[in-house]
Amino acid sequence: MIVMSLVKYKQKRSFADTPEPTGGKGGGERSVFVVQKHAASHLHYDFRLEIKGVLKSWAVPKGPVMDPAIKRLAMAVEDHPFDYKDFEGIIPEGNYGAGTVIVWDEGWYEPALTDGGSKAANEKQMLKDFNAGSIKIEMHGKKLKGRFALVRMKRDEDDAGKNWLLIKDRDEYATTADIGLKDKSVKSGKTLEQVARSRTAKTWQSNRKAEKPVKAKLAAAIAKPRPRRKPVKRAVAKKT
Numbered sequence: 001m002i003v004m005s006l007v008k009y010k011q012k013r014s015f016a017d018t019p020e021p022t023g024g025k026g027g028g029e030r031s032v033f034v035v036q037k038h039a040a041s042h043l044h045y046d047f048r049l050e051i052k053g054v055l056k057s058w059a060v061p062k063g064p065v066m067d068p069a070i071k072r073l074a075m076a077v078e079d080h081p082f083d084y085k086d087f088e089g090i091i092p093e094g095n096y097g098a099g100t101v102i103v104w105d106e107g108w109y110e111p112a113l114t115d116g117g118s119k120a121a122n123e124k125q126m127l128k129d130f131n132a133g134s135i136k137i138e139m140h141g142k143k144l145k146g147r148f149a150l151v152r153m154k155r156d157e158d159d160a161g162k163n164w165l166l167i168k169d170r171d172e173y174a175t176t177a178d179i180g181l182k183d184k185s186v187k188s189g190k191t192l193e194q195v196a197r198s199r200t201a202k203t204w205q206s207n208r209k210a211e212k213p214v215k216a217k218l219a220a221a222i223a224k225p226r227p228r229r230k231p232v233k234r235a236v237a238k239k240t
């Protein structure tokens, strides 16, 4: 089955060159969320909510906060495949979003305003709220907890309704403490820098056959964050 909303995602990427996931189905009992920290050309956080089998996604340049006084810009981006929730690794240079990704937070969420509906009913509501530009959720993550709102800013001639605000609601989890200081992956315990240097990053476990030009790109991507060391190109080539 072709998931229509993933067409854009697929158009932007060449899966011979990037280890990023192509599909997956949301089959769990609860709706999941993931926040990835992504050192692309500009460092940002990707905030993703499972809604109807895909991950509705926003790029949050400054990252989520737990302080209700701070509103964060969240730019809506293309839907991502469900399996993206587990993606941690290196998107090789030359590809869309090239850079390193860690799973900064993960968990599940539910609509904040209704209680205890089925997953299907919750996501039906979420999709309606998404289309209406106002989402209120309760997050159950390792870092992000409690109620959050995502509110679409008023459309004007210059945008296509892509600009939203991510706002922490006032509750017992609200704090002015800087959650951005918690900089490690909740999956691997590694920082972005550590994953960037790691040869065991997901990139290397990809079951897709890496072609030679891809390996050169990967080596370049990995070599970049450690300029003081010798390029790892040679060591990488030996690995096969």
Ligand code: MN
Pocket (backbone or CB within 6 Å): 038, 040, 044, 045, 046, 059, 097
């Ligand atoms: Mn991103």
